[in-house]
Amino acid sequence: MLLARLTGLSRSHVASALRADAATVNGAAGKPSTLLDEGDRIAYAIEPPRPLEVEPEAIALEIAYEDDDLLVVDKPAGMVTHPAHGAVDGTLVNALLAHVASLPGERVRAGLIHRLDRDTSGLILVAKTDAALGTLGRAMQARYIERAYRGIVVGTPEEPAGTIRGALGRDPRNRLKFTIRNEGKPATTHYALREKLAGASELDFRLETGRTHQIRVHLAALGHPLVNDPLYGRSDARVPIAGQALHAWRLRFKHPRTKQMLSFESEPPPEYLATLALFRRPPQ
Numbered sequence: 001m002l003l004a005r006l007t008g009l010s011r012s013h014v015a016s017a018l019r020a021d022a023a024t025v026n027g028a029a030g031k032p033s034t035l036l037d038e039g040d041r042i043a044y045a046i047e048p049p050r051p052l053e054v055e056p057e058a059i060a061l062e063i064a065y066e067d068d069d070l071l072v073v074d075k076p077a078g079m080v081t082h083p084a085h086g087a088v089d090g091t092l093v094n095a096l097l098a099h100v101a102s103l104p105g106e107r108v109r110a111g112l113i114h115r116l117d118r119d120t121s122g123l124i125l126v127a128k129t130d131a132a133l134g135t136l137g138r139a140m141q142a143r144y145i146e147r148a149y150r151g152i153v154v155g156t157p158e159e160p161a162g163t164i165r166g167a168l169g170r171d172p173r174n175r176l177k178f179t180i181r182n183e184g185k186p187a188t189t190h191y192a193l194r195e196k197l198a199g200a201s202e203l204d205f206r207l208e209t210g211r212t213h214q215i216r217v218h219l220a221a222l223g224h225p226l227v228n229d230p231l232y233g234r235s236d237a238r239v240p241i242a243g244q245a246l247h248a249w250r251l252r253f254k255h256p257r258t259k260q261m262l263s264f265e266s267e268p269p270p271e272y273l274a275t276l277a278l279f280r281r282p283p284q
Contacts, residue, residue: 054083054107056098057090064123064264069132069257071100073124074266078242081115081124083108096126104133113140114147114210119243122149123251123266135256140210146252149205149215150194150268152245152275153224154233156201160193164218168211177231178213180221187211189218197279200227216244227275239278241271 025034026041036042062074075081075092082093093110096103103110104127111126113136125145127133139145169184171177178184188208195202201224205215216232219225225233229244239245247268254261268276 054093054097054110055089057094058098059090059095061092061095061099064266065262068128069255070128070136071126072251072264073126075116075121075124077119077121077269077271080118082110082112092124100128103128104130113137113145116248117213117216117244117246119241120149120246120248121266121269121272122248123147123264124248125251125253127256132256136253139253139256143208144254146250147207147210147248148250149207150202150247150249150272151205151215151219152197152200152202152227152272152279153219154200154227155224156196157191157193157203157222157224162191164189164191164222166218166221168214168217178211178217180217185209185211187214187218189215191219195276197276198281200279202276215246227279239275241275245272245275247272 025036062076063071064074065072073092073096080091083089083091093108093112096111097107100111105111109115111128111133113125113127113133116122116124125136127136136145165186165188166180167182167184168178168187169181171179186209190206190208192204193201194204203219207214213232216226216229220229220232226244226246227233228236228239228241233244248266249268250263250265252261252263
C-alpha cells in the first residue's frame with residue numbers, strides 16, 4: 001500500500017484511516033482498494049496511532065517462581081502477552097503491573113524477556129529490575145535460555161526427529177501471518193516425536209531462535225500444522241481448546257544475579273490433555 005510506505009505506518013492503521021475518509025484521489029474519497037494511475041493527485045491526513053496507555057489490572061497469575069530479580073509465570077491459553085492496538089487490557093502485562101509495583105523496560109512490554117502467542121499456554125520469564133532485564137535479554141539473544149514446547153500436530157512427520165530451518169518474515173498477502181522467506185530472519189526449530197496418535201502426533205520442540213509464530217510456521221511448512229491452528233492449518237471443532245495445541249512446558253536459564261541454573265516445568269492445561277486423549281482414541 002502506497003500510503004503505508006509514505007507514512008511509515010502499518011497497513012492496517014492506514015486502511016482504517018482510509019475507510020474513515022482520511023485521503024482523496026483526484027478529489028474523490030480514496031479507499032484501500034483504490035487503484036492508482038500515473039498522474040493521480042493524492043491528498044491525505046493520517047494521524048499516527050495514539051500511544052497505548054497500559055493500566056494495572058488485578059488479574060490472578062499462576063506464578064511458578066519469584067524472587068527480587070525475576071518471576072516465572074505460567075500463562076493460560078487465551079491471554080494476550082502484552083497490549084497492542086486491538087487488545088489493550090486483560091493482558092499478562094496488565095496483570096504483572098498490578099502484581100509488581102514497578103517493572104523495567106518499555107511499559108507496554110514491561111519486564112518481558114520473551115512472549116507467547118495468545119492461544120499458546122505455558123512459562124514466560126519476566127525481569128523485575130533493570131539489571132535483570134539487561135542480563136536476561138542478552139542471554140536470550142545469545143541463545144543461553146532454553147525453552148521447550150509440547151505440541152499436537154496433524155499426522156506424523158516422516159522422520160521421528162529433525163531440524164527445520166527457514167527464515168521467517170511477514171506474509172505479503174496476509175499481514176497477520178508469517179511465512180518462510182529468503183529475506184526473513186533466521187529461524188531454527190528442533191522437533192522429536194513424543195507420542196504417535198490416531199491421525200496426529202505429539203511432538204517436543206526446542207527453539208534456537210524465538211521468532212513470532214515460529215513453531216506454527218515451520219510445522220505447517222513441514223506439512224504437519226498444529227492441531228486447531230486457524231491461521232496456519234485449520235480449525236477442528238472436535239477439540240476442546242480455543243486455538244493451536246501448543247504449550248511451553250519447560251524453561252531453563254541462569255539466574256542473572258546468583259548465576260545459579262534454574263529449571264521449571266509446567267503441566268499442560270486440562271484442555272490440551274483432553275485433546276491428547278481425544279487423539280489417543282481409535283477412530284470410530
